[in-house]
Amino acid sequence: MRRMIITSSLLLALSTSVMAGQFYKWVDAQGVTHFGAQPPEGQEAARVNTNIIQPKAPEAKPPAATFESSGEAEQKAIDAKVKQDVAAQEAERKKYCEAMRTNLAQLQNNPRLRMDVDGEMRRLGEDERQAKIAESEKAIKENCN
Incomplete structure (x- = not known):
């Protein structure tokens, strides 16, 4: 029983990578966009990346000079x-x-x-x-x- 559960779990995990095959995107003569597993014959098609992309964390940017100068001005007013x-x-x-x-x-x-x-x-x-x-x-x- 355990062997069957492990085998089916492994097959399920592998099947997602098989299902995520190549897809193509093209626009027909009427301007309609199509997606498919097979590119159309005689027409240009672009490959669609089906990999899941993890969003990157936004890079920490240094505060703008206006914030620093206003912070300094505010601090000077408090000091005064x-x-x-x-x-x-x-x-x-x-x-x-x-x-x-x-x-x-x-x-x-x-x-x-x-x-x-x-x-x-x-x-x-x-x-x-x-x-x-x-x-x-x-x-x-x-x-x-």
């Missing part, structure tokens, strides 16, 4: 925006540091300071003043160079 944002943050940080240093100087030089606490002006005690000095020095150390 980032630089502008960094400059704005740096200016804001400098402004904050200047205000903190001014506050620290006021706290250190004036032992009698008044602050607005909940809408009313009151004088800071020495302990509160020292605590504010410590907070200001810590903020300057963390945020300012």
